[in-house]
Amino acid sequence: MSDSHDSPNFIQYLIKLFYLVGGVLVAGTLITVLIDVTLDMSLGIAAIVGLSIALVKAAFVVAIFMHYKWDKKLIMITWTMIMTFFFFAGMMGLIMWAEGDLPRWGREEVPTIWPVLASLLGLLLPASFTIFTIKMLSQPTAVEAEPVPKPKAKRAASKKK
Amino acid sequence: MEIPYTVKPRPDTGLYNGKLGIWLFLASEVMLFGALFSSYVLLRVGAADGTWSMGLMDIVVGAGNTMVLIASSMFVVLAWAQLKQGKLSGPWSSPRNWGYIQWKWATVACAVIFLMVKWSYEWPSKFVHYDVWFKNSAVLHNKVEEGYHHDGVAHKSELWDEEKDKKFSLARLYVEKEIYVERFFKTYSEEDGGSHKAFNKAWDTGSLALSGHINGYEEAQINVEVTGWKPDAGVSESEADKILLGLGISGEEGVAKRLRSQGGLLKGNVSYDVAKRAEYKLTKSGFSVALSVAGYEPVEAHPYFWRTGRINEDIGGKPRVKSIRFALDASHHEENGEIHHKEITINTADVKRLNSYEPKHSTFFGIYYTITGLHAAHVFGGIIVMLYNLLPIGLATWHRDREQYTNRIETFGLFWHFVDLVWIFLFPILYIL
Incomplete structure (x- = not known):
């Protein structure tokens, strides 16, 4: 992370963002389970839905938790x-x-x-x-x-x- | 020696060395896990119908563990953010003011919970869960009738399709629609490659397995007989007699000698372990030994890791285990007002294969344990690194150079998020597909 991103305000902003992303990840997991339990999907559809949600979650982890967003x-x-x-x-x-x-x-x-x-x-x-x-x-x-x-x-x- | 660029970015890469290093390491990890994921996908889509046991996972436990790992991933990045603000430690009593040390311990706790769930619940519960295949499809049909007739009747209205299902028994319909579809196919389908045709084939050829737990079995009681002795093993007569005495024959004059020269019964009605140990000691010192089954004793147990080879091990022409009491999955049996799994008795003579849900069971479990095991090994390694960083020896770096320590925690965090990332993909693949 470059120096301009080391200010206390920015860290405070990051911490809020981390909580938010944590919430998004938990929600993603819950949605995956709910969809699987409630909907009667064929294997192909289930694969597409399950992996798409996983991809979104992965994107959040890489971008925010691994702060790739600021490292790119x-x-x-x-x-x-x-x-x-x-x-x-x-x-x-x-x-x-x-x-x-x-x-x-x-x-x-x-x-x-x-x-x-x-x-x-x-x-x-x-x-x-x-x-x-x-x-x-x-x-x-x-x-x-x-x-x-x-x-x-x-x-x-x-x-x- | 001072290591360069632990804090300042290297001008040509724009990163401090640790960070570039961890990204290169993660790149190699992507290839490692990527290869396994690709193998999984190839095996998955190449598997024959009705051989991929996708429906056996407990999705609630899996989702719970996913949440635990997500929490740990969040905690580790919060720990780093506290260090970035220069806050090493805060009061345990108010989580709002936690410092690095508190968040890091919270991460460790989550990682430990994750491994505990995996290694003391998820895996071991699979090692006591069995599939049994029969040599003969007629036996399979009888056992299904015996175990699931009651459930079939109870679910009649849901299962029965007056037009199509007239020729099928209710127990068979129950096994197909409530168990088989759930385990191998996500949905019931009568098309080619669908569940109905695959089930019919498995039913007719007898390749359908019944699943459940072993509640008990009848195990052989063994007679150990000495049939002769030769000084082949380089053991003298008196030493051989001593071995016999050590195995518990009476110490009277001449008893050991008579047994050695003429043979005779050494131990009667002993358990398998005792008999096998005696056989080992005796054959090692030049005796020839014959084991025979004296009778069968019922045993109450939930054995781990049983395989076909164990139950039908040949002991003087008879199997080691005569029959097993098998509590069927998804079956209900009411007794004294309590509901149990219906228990059926299976003669080992009818069993073609018995296997717990261990890696040997099938391709699915083979790759399941490989991938989750490798992932768990990463979590375990992560715990060790986190503990090191929390110990005084690790914290010494903080007191010497705060920025270097902060960077070290950041690189660890990158690794930890990667481990979380792998699990994010493993969860839908293993628990849902």
């Missing part, structure tokens, strides 16, 4: 997570490619296009991962939004001490 200017974290996603998706794509088929949804054969798409993903994602890595590594300096000279000066000063 710090591009390193974003890079790390994006890279992870691509790397992971690429790995999974390769596995599916190697398997050559996908599980049968609802006991029906999957159209041929699915394994083909999976194979393409398996090729494209690791490739894109590699390109992104090279691009990033070839950037000479700071990814931080702050002007470059300022931290350099600080660094020099602290070295003198």
